[in-house]
Amino acid sequence: MTDYEAFYDSTDLTLRENIVIRMESALLVLQQVITIAIERRLDCASVLQEIFNNVRILFLELTRRRETQTGSPCSNQAIYSLEMPKVERSGRPVNWGFVIHGGIDGFSRLIVYLHSSNNNRMETVTHLFRSATERYDWPSRVRSDHGGETVGVWQLMEEVRGPNRISFLAGTSVHNQRIEHLWRDVFCSVCHIFYYTFQAMEESGLLQRNNSLHKFVLHYIFTPRINKALQSFAALWNHHPMRTERHWSPFQM
16 A cells, blocks of 8 residues: 555556556455455455455545546446357367357456357457447456457557557456356356257257258347347346445446
């Protein structure tokens, strides 16, 4: 907190930006540590929660002041994640042509978009990301994998947030815990219904994944249904109380 106290009233936006980055990282780490401490019933859980609350208050106050100076209402947003889930059966990838794109706020765990498409093109991902920014404004940073479909997002972040700011972070998906947990929940709550339905259709001979007509009809019928289920899941997720966050919902945070 030394840097925060020293530069609390500083007008140097670069210094204030560095403090925000550190505090974002500290809050994410504290969230994970608190969850583990609660699960293991450690005595330090309450102390860690108090530290987290204090850091979060300082973080929100700093970003509120920065919002006043920069005019940006999304200063206190953390990281969006962009990824597509991979489901396997018998060690081989299963692909009926459906691609689910998702974005989740790394701090509040708010799902900013969740959508099924029939392609993984850059234009599709860029359009979904732009739609999310229109609703929730621009994030401070974006974390994604090295896929070429996110190049458009990288270009947008460079234009909006400026170059040489590390506004786009690329890395392996195994280090992107928020989105990996989201894909697990999405599959268990939504996708497994369609997955086993398509599997049964294949085994009964009603569906051939290599038949272009079958895939066209499959997408025509099921894409709207998948998206409706994903929207319902996202709405429920964004408003459900979280035990580790004093029963606040992602939308409230």
